[in-house]
Amino acid sequence: MDQAANSARDARSVPVCYRHPDRETGVHCTRCDRPICPDCMVSASVGFQCPDCVRGGSGTSHPPAASQPRTLAGGTVSADPRLVTKILIGINIAVFIAVRVQSSLLDHLLLVGTWPPKPFTPTMGVAEGEWYRLVTSMFTHEAIWHIAFNMLSLWWIGGPLEAALGRARYLTLYLVSGLAGGALTYLLAAPSQASLGASGAIWGLFGATAILLRRLDYDMRPIIALLVINLIFTFSWSGIAWQAHIGGLVAGVVAGYAMVHAPRKNRALIQFGTCALILVVTVALTLVRTAQLT
Structure with a gap:
């Protein structure tokens, strides 16, 4: 049974939430690109971010090189857009x-x-x-x-x-x-x-x-x-x-x-x-x- 379960997990093509491994998701954090489920999605000016990125990357598993959210033209999203x-x-x-x-x-x-x-x-x-x-x-x-x-x-x-x-x-x-x-x-x-x-x-x-x-x-x-x-x-x-x-x-x-x-x-x-x-x-x-x- 364990071998069958492992094989099923290995064959799964949809990524799982990094905080909830039992939940499949197709959404990724716009900053660190980690998969996140609906419970972990935090609405941002562009897309969604994970809780760790919203807190400033305090999570221990936060990757060292997180990409910044970008505007339609590729510019950096700023706190004061005007x-x-x-x-x-x-x-x-x-x-x-x-x-x-x-x-x-x-x-x-x-x-x-x-x-x-x-x-x-x-x-x-x-x-x-x-x-x-x-x-x-x-x-x-x-x-x-x-x-x-x-x-x-x-x-x-x-x-x-x-x-x-x-x-x-x-x-x-x-x-x-x-x-x-x-x-x-x-x-x-x-x-x-x-x-x-x-x-x-x-x-x-x-x-x-x-x-x-x-x-x-x-x-x-x-x-x-x-x-x-x-x-x-x-x-x-x-x-x-x-x-x-x-x-x-x-x-x-x-x-x-x-x-x-x-x-x-x-x-x-x-x-x-x-x-x-x-x-x-x-x-x-x-x-x-x-x-x-x-």
């Missing part, structure tokens, strides 16, 4: 207040190709070597309604996107979208046209959110309606740098697709490699425009 979004909002608000206190600061932060128009001197702008304006302009705003709209969009769209991608991937997406929007503005707008605002980066988040919703097979109608409404405003109101919106949107779609569709093998290489290619295109566009203006 931390980067909060920091970005804080930076934008701080710059807005600083400009209100000293208005002349805005002249050194906004995006402009070259100003005053040559042959007047002194000149300033990206064409004069001030490439930093492609970054600083992403955190400047003209009026309270401008920053309010962008920051509300950043909170509503950026927060869930940060939770889905992870901090590093989300921040990379934000920056490359903003830079791409600035580069397209620099390329197509008049050299003396000033541009400011986080709109390029925000539109990049819109594009990446659409890709994410499609990947999760969620209802696409709300994000499509939001994009259509914003496109109508973009091209119907004067004074809006539509180039930043389109450049950010395209970069966000491309980077977002790489973030959520990259295969598990070499996933980080594909994701950040795609963002690096977007930066290369951004630099190329900037060099082309600079050559035209100098």
Whole structure:
């Protein structure tokens, strides 16, 4: 009888709970990968964890190399999934207040190709070597309604996107979208046209959110309606740098697709490699425009 029982156990293909050997289970802890039964499952932000991992690995049988839970895009699940979004909002608000206190600061932060128009001197702008304006302009705003709209969009769209991608991937997406929007503005707008605002980066988040919703097979109608409404405003109101919106949107779609569709093998290489290619295109566009203006 004992030999028959042992043979039955050896032939069993379904693993058993590490705490209850008499219970078969197909669920594994997302951290240590040990099989756990329903009584041992502790709901986590991604999947289920075993009691030992929830207690911080105090169990004696806890393996030394426990894997961390990951987001859909492969990022690390964090305790505060909106931390980067909060920091970005804080930076934008701080710059807005600083400009209100000293208005002349805005002249050194906004995006402009070259100003005053040559042959007047002194000149300033990206064409004069001030490439930093492609970054600083992403955190400047003209009026309270401008920053309010962008920051509300950043909170509503950026927060869930940060939770889905992870901090590093989300921040990379934000920056490359903003830079791409600035580069397209620099390329197509008049050299003396000033541009400011986080709109390029925000539109990049819109594009990446659409890709994410499609990947999760969620209802696409709300994000499509939001994009259509914003496109109508973009091209119907004067004074809006539509180039930043389109450049950010395209970069966000491309980077977002790489973030959520990259295969598990070499996933980080594909994701950040795609963002690096977007930066290369951004630099190329900037060099082309600079050559035209100098």
